[in-house]
Amino acid sequence: xxxxxxxxxxxxxxxSGVMISGVGALLGTFVILRRLTFFSDAISHSALAGIALGLxxxxxxxxxxxxxxxxxxxxxxxxxEMTELTEDILLGVLFASATAAGVLIIGFLKGLRVDLxxxxxxxxxxxxxxxxxFSAILCVLVAAALFIFLEELxxxxxxxxxxxxxxxxxxxxxYLFMVLLASAIAASIRIxxxxxxxxxxxxxxxxxxxxxxxxxxxxxxxxxxxxxxxxGGLISSYYLDTPSGPTIVIWSMTFFMxxxxxxxx
Amino acid sequence: MNLVxxxxxYVTFGEHTVLDDISFTIERGDIVAVIGPNxxxxxxxxxxxLGILKPASGDIVFKKGLxxxxxxxxxxxxxxxxxxxxxxMLMQSHDRIIxxxxxxxxxxxxxxxxxxxxxxxxxxxxxxxxxxxxxVLIAASLAGDPDxxxxxxxxxxVDIGGEQTIYHLIDNLHKTRGLTLVLVSHDIDFVYRASNKxxxxxxxxxxxxxxxxxxxxxxxxxxxxxxxxxxxHKDHEET
Numbered sequence: 001x002x003x004x005x006x007x008x009x010x011x012x013x014x015x016s017g018v019m020i021s022g023v024g025a026l027l028g029t030f031v032i033l034r035r036l037t038f039f040s041d042a043i044s045h046s047a048l049a050g051i052a053l054g055l056x057x058x059x060x061x062x063x064x065x066x067x068x069x070x071x072x073x074x075x076x077x078x079x080x081e082m083t084e085l086t087e088d089i090l091l092g093v094l095f096a097s098a099t100a101a102g103v104l105i106i107g108f109l110k111g112l113r114v115d116l117x118x119x120x121x122x123x124x125x126x127x128x129x130x131x132x133x134f135s136a137i138l139c140v141l142v143a144a145a146l147f148i149f150l151e152e153l154x155x156x157x158x159x160x161x162x163x164x165x166x167x168x169x170x171x172x173x174x175y176l177f178m179v180l181l182a183s184a185i186a187a188s189i190r191i192x193x194x195x196x197x198x199x200x201x202x203x204x205x206x207x208x209x210x211x212x213x214x215x216x217x218x219x220x221x222x223x224x225x226x227x228x229x230x231x232g233g234l235i236s237s238y239y240l241d242t243p244s245g246p247t248i249v250i251w252s253m254t255f256f257m258x259x260x261x262x263x264x265x
Numbered sequence: 266m267n268l269v270x271x272x273x274x275y276v277t278f279g280e281h282t283v284l285d286d287i288s289f290t291i292e293r294g295d296i297v298a299v300i301g302p303n304x305x306x307x308x309x310x311x312x313x314x315l316g317i318l319k320p321a322s323g324d325i326v327f328k329k330g331l332x333x334x335x336x337x338x339x340x341x342x343x344x345x346x347x348x349x350x351x352x353x354m355l356m357q358s359h360d361r362i363i364x365x366x367x368x369x370x371x372x373x374x375x376x377x378x379x380x381x382x383x384x385x386x387x388x389x390x391x392x393x394x395x396x397x398x399x400x401v402l403i404a405a406s407l408a409g410d411p412d413x414x415x416x417x418x419x420x421x422x423v424d425i426g427g428e429q430t431i432y433h434l435i436d437n438l439h440k441t442r443g444l445t446l447v448l449v450s451h452d453i454d455f456v457y458r459a460s461n462k463x464x465x466x467x468x469x470x471x472x473x474x475x476x477x478x479x480x481x482x483x484x485x486x487x488x489x490x491x492x493x494x495x496x497x498h499k500d501h502e503e504t
Contacts, residue, residue, distance in 0.1 A: 032343075032346075033346055035343070147363075150361075151355070151360070151362055155356050155357075158342055158346075158353075158356070159337075159340060159341060159342055161312070161317050161337060162337065162357070162405075164315070164317050165316070165317070165333060165335040166335075166357055166359070166408075166409060208347075209345065212347040214347055214348065214349045214352060214387075214389075215347060215348045215349070215352045215362060216352070216362065216363060217347065218347045219363075
């Protein structure tokens with residue numbers, strides 16, 4: 001029954017899937033509260049340009065994607081503060097131009113066969129040991145930062161005016177959240193791909209929002225749904241011979257549909 | 266002793282001057298009522314004193330180490346977001362939400378009891394009625410043991426009966442805690458009865474002082490006639 005565990009690629013996929021979906025689900029609760037779903041989508045698309053740039057310059061694409069995602073998130077945040085432009089305009093510009101830049105750069109990669117499909121939809125079964133180590137370090141850092149600064153990040157997300165009165169360094173926590181989100185997105189690209197990564201963040205948290213009676217419950221439900229979807233999706237993709245990333249998304253989507261039946265209010 | 270001293274304060278939004286040369290002082294133990302018509306800049310003044318908005322010019326001098334509490338007029342938040350009153354209070358008092366301290370939980374239960382909503386700790390904040398939410402916001406504004414509390418229209422969204430209860434609560438908090446309060450209010454009865462200073466605002470300062478003295482017939486006319494000016498609907502315009 002557990003014959004899939006005999007394969008090292010499945011072991012690696014399960015370990016990284018659980019880690020990434022757990023951290024993504026935690027961040028998702030804040031993304032939902034701040035109504036940043038389009039933001040996480042735009043940042044994940046900008047990762048494509050980061051990966052392509054890394055391949056072009058001979059840098060590890062994982063690092064270049066992290067740097068690019070963080071830079072894109074800070075660019076949007078800074079420009080939002082400095083100009084009258086609304087966030088949806090800036091994200092719309094980023095979304096389209098970063099994807100276009102990524103595809104163009106991939107076109108320049110002479111002699112290197114790049115599977116665009118893999119970047120768009122992820123390749124959890126192709127995760128190497130080094131990918132797991134990088135992901136683990138990043139996940140531990142993001143989860144630790146979330147736990148340590150939970151109340152501050154929640155305060156800034158819940159109502160910035162109240163946060164400004166009751167705590168100092170509101171902008172710092174605002175930027176910290178953007179950096180954490182961008183880092184988690186970049187860490188998830190290898191597994192879930194540019195297109196599916198935001199679903200990993202949004203759907204488990206949306207399930208939790210529908211049925212939780214408190215913020216603590218929301219965190220717990222979101223993480224449990226994220227992890228079960230990841231494990232269930234991976235195992236069923238193994239037996240059904242379907243692509244892993246999309247199968248995981250369908251699992252969490254099923255949880256979302258079920259949560260509508262038990263929705264509070 | 267002056268807790269806050271405002272000198273020649275100007276606040277502008279683009280080319281519009283919202284507050285024009287405002288000066289006044291708040292002393293320990295004051296209840297300062299800020300009154301004025303809609304769009305007079307009352308909320309802008311409160312938000313500027315709180316540091317949420319930046320003044321174009323002028324000075325605001327605070328007593329060193331002054332601790333501030335704030336209950337906004339409207340709390341903009343996702344009403345379906347699952348956060349309990351207790352979690353909201355823990356967040357506002359900088360305690361841990363996941364593993365709250367015993368003292369923190371005790372303090373929150375005392376605060377909720379003080380504002381008369383002791384039984385609402387486990388209720389979702391988005392499920393509260395207007396009056397319940399106002400009470401929770403007032404309790405949250407006290408969470409950091411402030412010296413001064415700003416209450417922006419504390420009776421907004423509360424029914425008429427509940428309005429009196431809220432003002433009674435504020436009066437009580439001032440007496441029992443010796444708090445300094447700054448509140449935006451349209452309740453003239455409360456202004457006369459409970460506040461010891463009134464600031465009449467209509468972009469400019471129209472009056473400041475003890476209500477019985479500051480609210481002269483001329484000032485009352487300027488402030489309240491404008492407040493009572495009927496809304497001129499375009500459908501009723503003569504053609």
